[in-house]
Amino acid sequence: MTYILQTQVGRSSIDFHIQTTFLYDELTARFRSFKASENLEAPDIQVEVYDFYGKPFDDGPVEIQENGDEYVYIRADYKLETSSDYSQAKIYVHDDLALKHALINLYSSWLIHRCAGLLIHSSCVVENDRAWMFAGPSGAGKSTVADLSDPRPILSDEATLLLFEQDGSITIHDSPFRSEMEEACELPSSPLAGIHFLIQSQDVRRVGIRKGDALISLLDKIFYWEHNKLETAKMIALCKQAVESVPAYELYFQKNDAFWGVIS
Amino acid sequence: MTILADQTLLKQKNIETAELDGEWLLLNINTHAITKVNELGGYIWSILPEYPTVTELAEKVHSEYGVEMEVVLNDVQAFVEMLIEAGLIIHA
Structure with missing residues (x-):
């Protein structure tokens, strides 16, 4: 392997062993919230990353195979081979999109396996030192x-x-998995204040929803590819823990910043 | 479908439950279906392993809630049929 990159995401350390300059540049640029690890202990996750795999993403599904002690996730543009505890992985990618998706897949599985947290298809913004999440369909x-x-x-x-913190509270950490707003956040983390499910509308209002409905809405926003019933049960339990901890709302909003008036 | 009052009922495997705000969600991991039931439905679901027939369930609900036995029996029968239709329980 040509390059080594030691990084930190949330509370976990990740070491990358990278085959090519292109992939090294992608990782150091896209995941710039990573910091060089200062501790000398073994990393939580060790990933080897290889280039020149497959073809561009074709909207096809992720196929998952169980091979003895490892899982193999295959999509047109990447292959992810991971140990069953998600701490050792090899990723073969076609391009930067494939790399990001494969890493989201691996890291989300690792979080759920350890009941440590969730990666949620949503944005998250800090207002007065509290983080507000905004989720919704594409x-x-x-x-x-x-x-x-x-x-x-x-x-x-x-x-x-x-x-999830040890005292049961929830913290949102700066995410390296970004689509457009690539600037790293000036804050490393912030406590979660609430979850909004977005509905585009002519008016601006916020309606509290029952926790059962919040759980149903949250379940399909998790980056999770079903491959093991125990892991699925863990994912459901973590979602339940999240909606029990903070209020959830439907946020009817227009495409302007008036919605902050009904939040804070 | 008519369930005989003394047929033994079993919860389907791989059903996760979540009780939130007095509502119960029954999540079938095999089919990804989610069934929402009220507090009484959740109570019946929770005692089903100990009282695995319609008759036993109805007697327990009758003694806990004091509702007329005939009414309880009809309601429990209808609820159990709904759970079977939703793939959440099966006959033993």
């Missing part, structure tokens, strides 16, 4: 909300990194 306005929230700190615009 096109609902997650990244628009982040864009309209300037100059507030943006912890995520695509994949929110949610971690």
